[in-house]
Amino acid sequence: MSIERTLVLIKPDGVARNLSGSILARIESKGYSLVELKKVNATRDLLEQHYEEHLGKPFYEPLVEFMLSGPVVAAIFEGHRVIEGFRCLAGTTDPTTAAPGTIRGDFGRDWGLAVQQNLVHGSDSVDSAEREIKIWFGA
Numbered sequence: 594m595s596i597e598r599t600l601v602l603i604k605p606d607g608v609a610r611n612l613s614g615s616i617l618a619r620i621e622s623k624g625y626s627l628v629e630l631k632k633v634n635a636t637r638d639l640l641e642q643h644y645e646e647h648l649g650k651p652f653y654e655p656l657v658e659f660m661l662s663g664p665v666v667a668a669i670f671e672g673h674r675v676i677e678g679f680r681c682l683a684g685t686t687d688p689t690t691a692a693p694g695t696i697r698g699d700f701g702r703d704w705g706l707a708v709q710q711n712l713v714h715g716s717d718s719v720d721s722a723e724r725e726i727k728i729w730f731g732a
């Protein structure tokens with residue numbers, strides 16, 4: 594067994610729509626454990642670190658603006674294969690076509706805005722998780 598940790602963000606759309614509790618409940622119901630939880634107003638500096646892999650892409654600036662548009666909930670969840678498990682719970686990036694039964698598929702859709710507002714973020718690898726947890730929660 595290899596216990597992993599992952600960074601989960603409930604993005605400003607999820608917080609504004611009062612879905613934080615429903616989203617966290619799904620992750621806990623799957624059997625993952627909450628390690629840390631906070632509501633934060635992200636800064637541009639923090640988001641530029643978080644999204645450095647997307648620098649230069651057409652959706653980068655709208656994405657950063659979207660993430661600055663309201664508070665986000667940041668959480669660390671722990672469990673065996675939680676990184677892959679959470680991304681499976683979240684569903685694919687485009688919420689219009691994300692499978693029903695997933696967080697994005699059940700609660701989200703493309704609103705035709707500059708960036709896909711898809712409710713949640715989850716780290717995509719052990720290395721990303723370690724990097725992102727440091728960015729949002731410190732060492």
Ligand code: RTP
Pocket residue numbers: 652656685686707708709710711713714715716717
């Ligand atoms: P995330 O990082 O948020 O967990 O989502 P992801 O891995 O499924 O998607 P990624 O490719 O890492 O993109 C990061 C976020 O950028 C926004 N995005 N918009 N074409 C678009 O409009 C577009 N592509 C990406 C989404 O909010 C995506 O989650």
Ligand code: MG
Pocket residue numbers: 717
């Ligand atoms: Mg990603």
